[in-house]
Amino acid sequence: MDTVIKVEGLSHVYSEGTPFEKTAIHDIDVEFYSGQLVAVIGHTGSGKSTFIQHLNGLLKPTSGRVYCEGEDIFATKEATRDVRFKVGLVFQYPEYQLFEETVYRDIAFGPKNMKLSEKEVDERVREAARFVGLSEDLFEKSPLELSGGQKRRIAIAGVIAMRPKVLILDEPTAGLDPAGCEGILKNITDYRHETGSTVLLVTHSMDDAARIADRLIVFHGGRIAMDGTPEEVFKRAQELTDMGLDVPQPAAIASELRRLGAKLPESIYTSAQLHEAVLALLRKGAAD
Amino acid sequence: MLKDITLGQFFPGNTIVHRLDPRTKLILVIVFIAALFTAVDWFSYGLMFLVTAGCISLSKIKLKTLTKGLKPLIFIIVLTGVLNLFYTTGGKVLLDWWIFTVTTEGVKRAFLMVVRIMMLIMGTFLLTYTTSPIALTDGLEILLGPLKKLHVPVHEMSMMMSMALRFIPTLIEETDKIMSAQKARGADFETGKLTDRAKALLPLLVPLFVSSFRRADELAVAMESRCYHGGEGRTRMKQLHMKGRDWAALALGAVVLAATIVMNVYGL
Structure with missing residues (x-):
């Protein structure tokens, strides 16, 4: 697999040299491969937001390096600016960043900053709107008069329109109702499948992570505590609980059933898997 | 970078300066300013210097913190110094070149003026450094209370002030966040021509x-749902009480002001 982003010995200290000094992340080494959907998990203050802001050069590391497609993103000012277009970052509650008079122009803000031609910009805006399920009738509306969920879609489209190689989303479903969450997550997985780009999803929700990610990274106390497939990570349920994180509900139910004596495999973390395993167990019980 | 702004910053503490009633401190700052401007010569300046140094050491605020507050005003301080240096006549001529004349009197004036401004800034900063914004606006509201008779909306004004102070850090944080979000979309705040910027x-x-x-909007709704309806008949959770130390401090302030006035009359 191709490495898209490589992080070496990354540390970040806030307000260095003042009484408020705080080490947010500590000596992080990690690589992201092309086409992966990675969920970054950790509770508030674990350093995950600080970490992702290094990946597109918004924060400068106190020490360590970040490489995007082999290039050091902090080598020159131009490199740092270019990486913003290669690594698209959608912040938490991105709807508060909308400012243009129309939806269309807001989505076009990123591509226009890339100095693309009018035609190219138009193409990308339409494509991005399609990815997030925004109908073109909304293009001439003011973004401020739309609903919260729609505003968020516009903001996400504004980043997708730059056609980044890596898309990072910080809690994209925070504060949305279940249907809204579902919609956004589906947009994200569809986008990944269609474009083959790498997606990093910062989330609190273990269930979301379990459902759509192929790799999980758990942050704890400014370090990477776990890194692996969902299966590998959710096996270590006790450690997750000790860190104050949940395990996905299906995994929790499975482990409770195991405690009660049901012979279920260790690798269950989605409701589909649990469903299968319980059915298999029942069939086996009936056969015996 | 935006986080470095200190505006009306409060350093909590438990010294006598912190414990004084905000009203006392407000009055004392006015007295302090008046005394500073009646000071004319070495003796009265010496007295003011002792007073300033005394207050600073009592407050246990680090001198470095106070001098940091001077930084943004350095231009004004230097300008005042330079103007006084060149535009004061009298005394022996030290330097005479083209249109510039520097006299001994000029050097003295410039020095005293710079010291005066520095003490003025440090003294007023000491007020905001040792008094929480809430206490400060409370004190101000009570001191300006008599103006209510003239239909000046004193309570509303002080409420507005507390809210404005309260929201400064929030707005700074918000600005930082939006800036990051737009930078992530390729916005450029740092380079380019003035019009571009x-x-x-x-x-x-x-x-x-x-x-x-x-x-x-949200704040207004929150206030209304807690039955806020302006200052009329409103009681306070924290009642301000003048204590012995407040009267003592005020008496001391009066003595200092009287002393500088007397020295001013005798030109000391």
Whole structure:
């Protein structure tokens, strides 16, 4: 697999040299491969937001390096600016960043900053709107008069329109109702499948992570505590609980059933898997 | 970078300066300023210097913190010094070149003027450093109370002031966040011509205004739902009481002011 982003010995200290000094992340080494959907998990203050802001050069590391497609993103000012277009970052509650008079122009803000031609910009805006399920009738509306969920879609489209190689989303479903969450997550997985780009999803929700990610990274106390497939990570349920994180509900139910004596495999973390395993167990019980 | 702004910053503590009633401190600052401006010569300046140094050491605020506050005003301080240096006549001529004349009197005036401004700034900073914004506005409201008779909306004004102070850190944080979000979309706030940079501020200011209005709306609803209806008949959770130390401090302030006035008359 191709490495898209490589992080070496990354540390970040806030307000260095003042009484408020705080080490947010500590000596992080990690690589992201092309086409992966990675969920970054950790509770508030674990350093995950600080970490992702290094990946597109918004924060400068106190020490360590970040490489995007082999290039050091902090080598020159131009490199740092270019990486913003290669690594698209959608912040938490991105709807508060909308400012243009129309939806269309807001989505076009990123591509226009890339100095693309009018035609190219138009193409990308339409494509991005399609990815997030925004109908073109909304293009001439003011973004401020739309609903919260729609505003968020516009903001996400504004980043997708730059056609980044890596898309990072910080809690994209925070504060949305279940249907809204579902919609956004589906947009994200569809986008990944269609474009083959790498997606990093910062989330609190273990269930979301379990459902759509192929790799999980758990942050704890400014370090990477776990890194692996969902299966590998959710096996270590006790450690997750000790860190104050949940395990996905299906995994929790499975482990409770195991405690009660049901012979279920260790690798269950989605409701589909649990469903299968319980059915298999029942069939086996009936056969015996 | 935005986090470095210290505006009306309060350093909690438990010294006598912190414990004084905010009203006392407000009055003392006015007395202090009056005394500083009646001071004319070495003796009265010496007295003011002792008073300033005494207050600073009592407050246990680090001198470095106070001098840091001087930094943004360095231009004004230097300008005042330079103007006094060249435009004061009298005394022996030290330097005479083209249109510039420097006299001994000029050097003295410049020095005293710079010291005066520095003490003025440090003294007023000491007030905001040792008094919480809430206590400060409370004190101000009571001191300005008599103006209510003239239909000046004193309570509303002080409420507005407390809210403004309260929201400064929030707005700074918000600005930082929106800036990062727009930078992530390739906005450039740092380079380019002045007109480009002014234009680049639009993506920052529009969301900031929108969220400020939203916040103001939410705050108003929150206040109304707790039955806030202005200052009339409103009681306070924290009653301010003048104590012995407050009267003592005020008496001391009066003595200092009287002393500088007397010295002013005798030109000391």
